[in-house]
Amino acid sequence: MTLRSQDWYGGDGRDPYIHRAWMRRGIPGDAFDGKRPQIAIANTAGDLVPCNLHLNEVAQYVKNGVYEAGGIPLEIPVMGLGETLVKPTAMLWRNLAAMQVEEMLRANPVDAVVLLGGCDKTIPALLMGAASVDIPAVVVPGGPMLNGHFRGELMGCGTGVWQLSEEVRAGTLSEAEFERSETAMIRSKGHCNTMGTASTMGIMAEALGMTIPGLAGTPAADARLLEAAHATGRLAVELVAEQRTVSKVITKESFHNAIVALAAIGGSTNAVVHLLAIAGRLGIDLTLDDFDRIGANVPLLVNLQPAGEYLMEDLFRAGGVLAVFDQVKDLFDPSAQTVMGVPLTDFLGEHPVWDRDVISLREDPLQDDAGIAVLRGNLATRGAIIKPAAATAELLVHRGKAVVFDSIEDFHARIDDPDLDVDADSVLVLRGCGPKGYPGMPEVANLPLPPKLLKQGVRDMVRVCDGRMSGTAYGTVVLHVAPEAAAGGTLALVRDGDIISLDVPNRRIEVELSDEELAARRPPFRETGSFAHAERGWQKLYVEHVQGADTGADLDFLVGSSGSVVTRESH
Structure with missing residues (x-):
């Protein structure tokens, strides 16, 4: 087998000389002989990504494993996306981080890549970039912090x-x-310890077959994470020998398993937009309807916040991710592969549940039907989603008058007003928060409730938004409404007092207005004036090219694979 890196290092002449000479800074002399694969370690650690700080230590253990197996480890810094810090929202840069990963992997002499991520957008970005280049790849999730x-x-x-x-x-x-x-x-290294987006996407990476089975959910402070990182370094060298590229591991069947897993763990709604984007990079036809079709009748088995009581350290103690997967093994597609070269289901069947308060058995689930529900209607002609497991059951069928906010700034300016015309049956509507409108689709959909209602004991209301919500959040929230208001969606036309009807069992979300009335309306300037009007840089590129939430909010020119071949010479 000829290594991809030999396109840089192999042969005689000026170019191979330059490539080898500039890399001879302590690397073994036989590193360039075509027998030792060059393994990139894409590391999202950084001082402004606090959840990923420990990945520098994890990277060292990956390097040890790569060296042990005969490869050459090469660390590549990846732009950090600190979920709690960057403004306006980390989601604005997910696609940029994915682009960086794609371009740097394709541009450099690497034969495989180990992807180190943790905080919400880092694992999706890493997988999107690696999928686009389609070289052998494997994920090490950074793991949750302690309780x-x-x-x-x-x-x-x-x-x-x-x-x-x-x-x-x-x-x-x-x-x-x-x-x-x-x-x-926050009492240890690691990402969020709830079943938020970070934990969810680590588990999604495992369900897609992209980790050593059993690794996702290992606490960041647990020494077994470092042991697995070492083993992953060794595995990366094996992936090169077998040419087990991303597209050979992640197939349509892999997404089937991920959707089943998402429901069983009560995972974050953000997984929907990330899985759609990863599928788009691989040319796999995954749609919102697949989430409802596959996941709707999957039971909720994991009793973790925000939908339950416990935290990720408890899940690991109770048997871990594989114990959950064991309970729904019959719902998995047995043909879906893993980076180990065998199907995911081959690793299932012998993982007991040690604490049934944390992980329920299949015959006694926390909820019978826990999947993401996909809603359609005149308010969301291309779809919207809701997480029934985190909602109030009594509000899943509801009618109420809209109280409309044209931007998150408008919301903050008025929600605490004691004279706000709102009651417990009202439906809070927030728009201008989609991919184009904000820009970046921020996590603002789980709107805080009006103080005057909180003082009356109200703790949940129906909320509708074209943005996202944190995977750590809860409530009866309809989100990812598509088309978004800034892209001409009906949400832009809703007015205070309009009646909105929600019917989750029948998968409907409607504003009770005729087609004629909607056609006659125009969005007010106070709304359109709040939409993003980027004039330069990444934001301008993003707003002009980002697609809707219903297809993953990727940029239109990034969908699909670029491949690993570099067609122009460097010198």
Whole structure:
């Protein structure tokens, strides 16, 4: 087998000389002889990505494994996307990070790549980029932080913020106590310890076959993560020998398994937009309807916040991801492969559940039907989604008057007004938060409730938005509405007082207006004026080319594969 890297290092002449000479900085002399594969380690660690800080240590263990197996490890920094820090939203740069991964893997002499990610957008970006180049690849999820505790109770990062901040607004928790909880929430390295987007996407990587089975969900502080990182380095060398590229591992059947897993774990709604984008890079026809068709009747088995009680450390203790997969093995597609070269189902069947409060058995699930529900109607002609597992059951069928906000800034300016015309039956509508409108589709759909209703004891309302919500959030939230308001969706035409009907069992979301009335309406300037008007840089490129949430919010010119071949000489 001829290694891809030999296109740079092999042969005589000026170009191979330059490529080899500039890399001879302590690398073994036989590194360029065509027998030792060059293994990239795409590392998303950075001081401004606190959830991924420990990946520098993980990378060292991957390197050890690569060397042990005869390869040459080469670390490639990947732009960090710190979910809690970057403004306006980390999602704005997911596609840019994916582009960087794609371009750097294709442009450099590497034969395979180990993808190190944790925080929400990093694993999706890494998989999108690697899929586009289609060289051998494998993921090491960074893992969740240890459990937090506050006032003697479990405190999940993210979910605790939403819960406690609402208590402050309701007047039942002091600002001083709220501030004191900060030090209790984050107590170790790792990403969010709830079943948020970070944990979900690590598990999705495993369900897609892109990790060593059993690795996803290993706590960041657990020494077994480093052991698995070492083993992954060895595996990466094997992937080159077998030419087990991304497209040979991830198939349509792999997405079937990921959708089953997403429902069983009560995973983040953000997984929908990320899985659609990864599929788009591979040319796989995955649609919103697949999520409803495959996942609708899958039981919820994992009792984790935000839909349940426990945290990721408890899931690992109770048997881990493979114990969950065992319970729904019959729903998996047995043909879907893994980076190990055999189907995922080959690893299932012998993983007991050690704590049935955390992981329910199939015959006694937390919920019978836990998948993401895809809604359609005149308010979402291309679809919207809701996570029934995180919603209030009584609100899954609901009718109420719309209270409309034209932007998140408009919302913040008015939601605390005691004179706001809103009651418990109202439907809060937030628009201008889609991929084009904000830009970047921020996690704002789980709107805080009006204080005057919180003081009355109201803790959930129907909310409708063209943006996303954090995977750590909860509530009866209809999100990812497509087309978004900024792309001409009906959401742009809704007015205060319009009746919105939600019927999750029948998968409908409607504004009760005739086609004629909708056709006669125009969005007000106060709304269109709030849409993104980027004039330069990445934001301009993004707004002009980003697609809708219903297809993954990728850029139109990035859909599909670029391949690994470089057609122009460097010198």
